[in-house]
Amino acid sequence: xxxxxxARARSSFARRHHLFWYFRHAVLLAWSGFxxxxxxxxxxxxxxxxxxxxxxxxxxxxxxPTLHNYRQIFTFSQLGQDLTRQATEQVFNIWGALMDSLxxxxxxxxxxxLLGTFLAxxxxxxxxxxxxxxxxxxxxxxxxxxxxxxxILMYYAIMIPHTTEVLTGVRVSFYDTYSGLGLLYVATTLPxxxxxxxxxxxxxxxxxxxxxxxxxxxxxxxxxxxxxxLVASGMVVTFLFIFILNWSExxxxxxxxxxxxxxxPVLLNKFQSAVEGRLYGPQAAIGxxxxxPVVVLGILIQKHLVKGFSFGMIRx
Amino acid sequence: xxxxxxxxxxxxxxxxxxxxxxxxxxxxxxGQERVFRLIPFILVxxxxxxxxxIPFVLTVYISLLKWxxxxxxxxxxxxxxxxxxxxxxxxxxxxxxxxxxxxxxxAVVLELLLGFFLxxxxxxxxxxxxxxxxxxxIPMMVVPVVVGYNFSMIYIDSGPLNEILAPLVRLVxxxxxxxxxxxxxxxxxxxxxxxxxxxxxxxxxxxxxxFSALPQPLISAARLMGASRWQIFWRVQLPLLKPVIVIAVxxxxxxxxxxxxxxxxxxxxxxxxxxxxxxxYLWRQVWQFNKFSFGAAASVLLLLIFSVLIYFGIYLLVRxxxxxxxxxx
Numbered sequence: 001x002x003x004x005x006x007a008r009a010r011s012s013f014a015r016r017h018h019l020f021w022y023f024r025h026a027v028l029l030a031w032s033g034f035x036x037x038x039x040x041x042x043x044x045x046x047x048x049x050x051x052x053x054x055x056x057x058x059x060x061x062x063x064x065p066t067l068h069n070y071r072q073i074f075t076f077s078q079l080g081q082d083l084t085r086q087a088t089e090q091v092f093n094i095w096g097a098l099m100d101s102l103x104x105x106x107x108x109x110x111x112x113x114l115l116g117t118f119l120a121x122x123x124x125x126x127x128x129x130x131x132x133x134x135x136x137x138x139x140x141x142x143x144x145x146x147x148x149x150x151x152i153l154m155y156y157a158i159m160i161p162h163t164t165e166v167l168t169g170v171r172v173s174f175y176d177t178y179s180g181l182g183l184l185y186v187a188t189t190l191p192x193x194x195x196x197x198x199x200x201x202x203x204x205x206x207x208x209x210x211x212x213x214x215x216x217x218x219x220x221x222x223x224x225x226x227x228x229x230l231v232a233s234g235m236v237v238t239f240l241f242i243f244i245l246n247w248s249e250x251x252x253x254x255x256x257x258x259x260x261x262x263x264x265p266v267l268l269n270k271f272q273s274a275v276e277g278r279l280y281g282p283q284a285a286i287g288x289x290x291x292x293p294v295v296v297l298g299i300l301i302q303k304h305l306v307k308g309f310s311f312g313m314i315r316x
Numbered sequence: 317x318x319x320x321x322x323x324x325x326x327x328x329x330x331x332x333x334x335x336x337x338x339x340x341x342x343x344x345x346x347g348q349e350r351v352f353r354l355i356p357f358i359l360v361x362x363x364x365x366x367x368x369x370i371p372f373v374l375t376v377y378i379s380l381l382k383w384x385x386x387x388x389x390x391x392x393x394x395x396x397x398x399x400x401x402x403x404x405x406x407x408x409x410x411x412x413x414x415x416x417x418x419x420x421x422x423a424v425v426l427e428l429l430l431g432f433f434l435x436x437x438x439x440x441x442x443x444x445x446x447x448x449x450x451x452x453x454i455p456m457m458v459v460p461v462v463v464g465y466n467f468s469m470i471y472i473d474s475g476p477l478n479e480i481l482a483p484l485v486r487l488v489x490x491x492x493x494x495x496x497x498x499x500x501x502x503x504x505x506x507x508x509x510x511x512x513x514x515x516x517x518x519x520x521x522x523x524x525x526x527f528s529a530l531p532q533p534l535i536s537a538a539r540l541m542g543a544s545r546w547q548i549f550w551r552v553q554l555p556l557l558k559p560v561i562v563i564a565v566x567x568x569x570x571x572x573x574x575x576x577x578x579x580x581x582x583x584x585x586x587x588x589x590x591x592x593x594x595x596x597y598l599w600r601q602v603w604q605f606n607k608f609s610f611g612a613a614a615s616v617l618l619l620l621i622f623s624v625l626i627y628f629g630i631y632l633l634v635r636x637x638x639x640x641x642x643x644x645x
Contacts, residue, residue: 024437025444031434032451038466038513039458041476045469056474056493057482115363118356126353135630140364142570142626143619146595150602150615151371158389159374187367190360219352220343248459250577251595255603265461272465272581280469287462298457299450 039291046070046284053280069285094286097267104178104263105246108185113239115186116193117201121227123194124201125209134198141191148188149255156180156256176257184252189242196241200234201227237304240297247294264290372619379612392609399613408589409614412597413621419504419593420572423511427568428561430512431519439527449524456517464581467510471496471582497583500590507578507591515571519564526560527553559636566629573622594618 045053046069048062073094122128129136156174164172174180204227212222228235253263262270268286271279345351379399383392403409434452438445455463470477473493478485482492496502530553538552576595579585585592585600592600598618602611 024442027437028434028448031430032448034513035451035455035517037476038463038470039454041469042462042466054472054474057479058474058476060476115356115360119360122353122356126349128353128357132634135634138633139623139626139630140368142622142629144574144595144622146574146576146598147615147619147622148368148371150598150611151375152367153602154378154608154612155371155374159371162389183363183367187363190363194360218343219349220346244457248461250459250461250580251599254580255599265459268461268465269581272468283465284469287459287465290459291457291462294459295454295457298453302450302453 042284042287042291044284045280046288048281048284050281069281070289072282073285073289094264094267094289097262097264098289100178100261101247101263104182104185104261105243107178108182109189109239109243109246111182112186112189112193112242113235116190116238117197117231117235120194120197120201121223124198125206134195137191137194141188145188145251148184149252152184152252152256176260178261181253181256181261181263184256185246185249188249188252189245192242192245193238196238197231197234200231200238204230233304237301240301244294244298247290375612376616378609379616381609383609384606395609399609400617402610403614403617408592408597409594411589412592412594415504415591416573416575416593416595419508419511419575420569423508423515423575424565424568424572426508426512427516427519428564430516431521431564432523432561434516434520435523435527439524452520453517455514456521458514460514460577461581463510463514464578467506467513467578468497468582471506498587500587503583503587503591507575507582510578510582511572511575515568519568522560522564522567523557526557530556559640562632562636566632570626570629573625 044060044062047065047067048059049064049066049068052059052062052064075093119128123133153175161171161173164170174183208230209222209226212226213219217225248265249263250265250269253261253266254269257263257266264286268283268290271283346355378392380394380396381392382395382398383389438448438452469475473495477496478492478494481494485492485494494502496506534556535548535552538548543551574595575593576599579591579593579596580599583591585596589597598611598614601607601614
C-alpha cells in the first residue's frame with residue numbers, strides 16, 4: 001500500500017505491527033504441523049524396535065534407532081531365521097504384494113488412459129455421446145464402490161464360471177485374479193481419465209488440426225503428430241493421477257481378492273485387525289514404503305492437478 | 317460440429333505409403349470419421365456395460381432369491397421381495413445409513429470451511445507460499461489405508477495424542493492414557509478427524525484454484541469505488557466463487573458418503589456399532605456373514621438412494637456450467 005496511512009486508523013495499528021502477517025503464519029504453521037505430524041510419527045515408528053512401539057510415555061525420538069523393520073519387510077527368505085525377534089516371530093515380506101500392486105496398477109492405468117483419451121478426443125471433437133456426456137460419465141464415479149463390489153462378486157464368482165462351464169466346459173473365474181481386479185480398476189478410473197483429458201484436449205485449438213488436415217495429413221497422422229504432442233504432458237499427469245488412485249484403492253481389492261492376489265493396502269490391513277501383538281513397526285515401514293513414492297509423484301504433478309479438478313468451471 | 321468443413325476424402329491421400337497392404341487398409345479404415353466417433357465410444361461403453369450393468373442385473377435377480385453362501389447357488393429358491401423387506405426392517409441398516417450421512421455431513425462441512433479459510437490465506441503471493449501449498453496438498457496423496465494406520469497409532473492409549481494432552485488431563489485428575497477408540501463418541505470423532513485431515517487438502521486445492529482465477533480488475537474496480545474489504549468479500553468474491561463452491565460440495569459429499577477404509581482400519585465398526593458406516597455394514601453382511609441375497613437387495617436399495625443424490629449433484633454441476641456459459645465468461 002502506497003503512502004503513509006493516517007496515524008489513528010485502526011487498520012494502521014494492525015498494519016504497523018504486521019498483525020495479519022503473524023496471524024497468517026501462525027495459522028499456516030499450525031495446519032502444517034497438523035498435516036505433517038501423522039506422517040512424521042509413522043516414519044519415526046518405522047525406525048523403532050519392538051520394545052519402543054508402545055511405551056508410556058511414548059518416545060518422540062527412537063532411543064535405539066534400527067532398520068530392523070525395513071529388513072523384515074524386504075527380506076527374501078521365507079522364514080528369515082536371522083530376523084526373528086520376540087515380538088514379531090512371523091516374518092513377512094512385501095515383495096509379492098508390491099509386485100501385484102505394481103502390475104495391476106500400471107497395466108490398468110495404462111489401458112484406462114488409452115481408452116479414455118481416445119474417447120475424450122472424440123467427445124471433444126465430434127460431440128460423441130451428447131451434450132452432457134461429460135457429466136453422465138461422472139455418475140459412474142459417484143456410485144459407492146460397495147454397491148459395485150457386491151454385484152461384481154456374484155458376477156465374477158458365479159455368473160462367469162457358470163456361463164463358461166456351460167459354453168466351453170472350462171470354469172473361468174475372475175475372482176481373485178489380476179485381470180478381474182485390473183478390469184474393474186479400468187472401469188472405475190475411466191471417468192476420471194475422460195474428464196481430465198477433456199479439459200486438456202479442449203484446449204488444443206481445432207484450427208491446428210484443421211490446418212494439418214488441409215495440408216493433407218490423414219486423421220491418424222494428425223492425431224499422432226499434432227494432438228498427442230500437445231496433450232502429452234496432460235496424459236502423463238492423468239496417468240500418474242489414476243495410478244495414485246489405483247494404488248490406494250482398498251475396498252475392491254479387499255473384497256474381490258483373497259488368498260492369491262494381495263495389493264499393498266490389503267497387506268497393510270491384514271495386520272491391523274489383530275488386537276494383541278500388532279506389528280506396529282513393520283506396518284509403519286510398509287506405510288512409509290507405500291506413501292513416499294506416491295507423495296513424491298504427487299508433488300511432481302501438483303501444478304497440473306488444479307486443471308484436472310476444475311471441470312472447466314473456473315473463469316479464465 | 318466444425319468437422320463438416322474438414323476435407324472429406326483426406327484420409328487415403330497421405331497415409332504412409334510404405335508397409336503391407338493390410339496395414340494401409342487398416343489405417344485407412346481407422347481414419348474414417350465414422351470409425352473415430354464409434355470405436356472409443358463402443359469400447360468404453362462396452363466396458364461399463366460388461367463390468368457394471370450386467371453384474372447389476374444379476375444382482376437384481378439374486379436379490380429376489382433366498383440364498384446364503386452355505387448352500388450352493390443351484391439350491392437357492394425364489395423368494396420375491398422378502399430380502400428387501402428384511403433390509404428395510406433391519407434397524408442396523410438404517411443406523412449405518414444414518415451414521416454415514418452424519419460422518420459425511422460433519423466432515424464435509426469442516427473440510428469446506430477449513431479449506432476455504434486456508435485458501436483465503438494463501439491465494440495472494442508472499443514468501444513461503446509455495447512451500448505451504450506443497451505441504452497442504454500432501455494428505456491427498458497419502459494412501460487412505462496408511463492414514464487409517466497412522467491415526468490408529470496416534471489414538472492408542474500410549475500414543476502421542478495422550479502424551480500431548482497429559483498435562484491437561486492430570487490437571488483435571490484423570491488417567492492420561494485414554495483409550496480414544498473405545499469410547500463411542502470419541503471413536504466417531506476420531507474417524508471424522510482422520511477424514512478431515514486427508515480431504516481438507518482437496519477442498520483447499522479446489523478453492524485455491526478458484527481464488528487464483530478471480531478476475532482482478534473487477535476487485536480493483538470495487539475497491540476504487542470505495543468498497544470495504546468486507547463488502548468486496550461478500551458482494552464480489554463470494555458470488556464469483558459460487559461455481560467453485562458447488563464443485564467442492566458435490567465432489568466432496570459424493571466421496572465422503574463412500575467412507576469405508578477408516579471404519580475398517582481405525583475402529584472396525586466398533587465399539588458396538590457406533591462407527592458402522594453403510595459400506596462397512598454391507599461388507600460385514602456379505603463377506604463375513606455370507607448373506608448374499610440380503611447384500612444384493614441392500615445394494616440395489618442403496619443404489620436407488622444414491623442415484624437420487626447423484627442426480628441432484630450432477631444437476632447442480634450442469635446448472636452452474638450452463639450459467640457460466642450464458643454469462644459468456
